[in-house]
Amino acid sequence: MASVADTSLLSAELQEEEEEKEFQRLLLQATQKIQSFMPSPAESKPIRPLPGFCLKTRTSSGEKVFVNVCRSPHIPSPPDLTNEELACLIESENASTFRIPMSLGEPHAEVDKSGNACTVYDVSISTTFYNKMENNDFLKEFFITIAMEGLSEKYKMDVNNQEWRILKNRKFMGSIAEQTIRTKSKPFIQEMDSSQVKEEGRNLLQPSASQSSATVPQFTIVAEPSISHPDHLVAKISLPKMCFFVLPP
Structure with missing residues (x-):
C-alpha cells in the first residue's frame, strides 16, 4: 500500500507535468501570434542598404543616439511633390495622407569616436527620394522629423525631434545591417x-427613394x-x- 509521502510525491510530479504542458501551450500560442504579424517569405526579401548620411541626437536622459539614413533602389518613392505642394499639404487636414516609405531597422550597439557605447538605428529610404532630398533642405528636414517620430513610436524611445545634427565627416556609424522589406505592399x-x-x-x-430618411x-x-x-x-x-x-x- 502506498504511503502518504509516496502519494504526495506523485501528486507533486503530476502537477509539475501539468504546469509544464500549460507553459508549452502558452509558448506555442505566443509564437503563433507573433508569426501571424510577420510577412511571409513570399511577401518579403532581404536588402543591403547603401550609406547616405548620419544623424546624431540624444534621449531625454542624455544618451547618445545615432541614425544611419540609408538608401536602396528596392524601396518605393513617395509621391513627387514640389516644396510648395508639400507645404500646402502639411498645413491641410489631409497631412496624414502623405507617407514616406521607409524601413526602420532594429537598434544595434556601436562605439563612437570617443570609445563610448552608443545606440544606432538604420533608416532606409528610396534611392530616388534620397537623391531628391540631398539638396533640398526643406524636404530633408521634413523627412528627418517623420523618421524620428517613427523611431520614437516603434521603439518607445524619448528623443528630441528638434535637436539633431548631421555629421559632416561620417556617412554612417558602426555598420549597416541587412534589412527585410515587404515586396507586397x-x-x-x-x-x-x-x-x-x-x-x-x-x-x-446617395440615398435611394426607400432610404431618403436614412x-x-x-x-x-x-x-x-x-x-x-x-x-x-x-x-x-x-x-x-x-x-x-x-x-x-
Whole structure:
C-alpha cells in the first residue's frame, strides 16, 4: 500500500507535468501570434542598404543616439511633390495622407569616436527620394522629423525631434545591417472622417427613394500606429439615435 509521502510525491510530479504542458501551450500560442504579424517569405526579401548620411541626437536622459539614413533602389518613392505642394499639404487636414516609405531597422550597439557605447538605428529610404532630398533642405528636414517620430513610436524611445545634427565627416556609424522589406505592399490606410467619405464617395452615399430618411452617422477611422505601417484600425462611430440592450449572461 502506498504511503502518504509516496502519494504526495506523485501528486507533486503530476502537477509539475501539468504546469509544464500549460507553459508549452502558452509558448506555442505566443509564437503563433507573433508569426501571424510577420510577412511571409513570399511577401518579403532581404536588402543591403547603401550609406547616405548620419544623424546624431540624444534621449531625454542624455544618451547618445545615432541614425544611419540609408538608401536602396528596392524601396518605393513617395509621391513627387514640389516644396510648395508639400507645404500646402502639411498645413491641410489631409497631412496624414502623405507617407514616406521607409524601413526602420532594429537598434544595434556601436562605439563612437570617443570609445563610448552608443545606440544606432538604420533608416532606409528610396534611392530616388534620397537623391531628391540631398539638396533640398526643406524636404530633408521634413523627412528627418517623420523618421524620428517613427523611431520614437516603434521603439518607445524619448528623443528630441528638434535637436539633431548631421555629421559632416561620417556617412554612417558602426555598420549597416541587412534589412527585410515587404515586396507586397499593405493596403493604403489613412485617417478620414465622414465628411471626407461623403465628398469622395458622393455617388455611393446617395440615398435611394426607400432610404431618403436614412442618416449617415458621424465616424472617424484612425490607423494605429499613425507612423509607418498601421497594425490595425480603430473606428469611432457616433450613433445618438440608436438604443442598445445588454443581454444577461
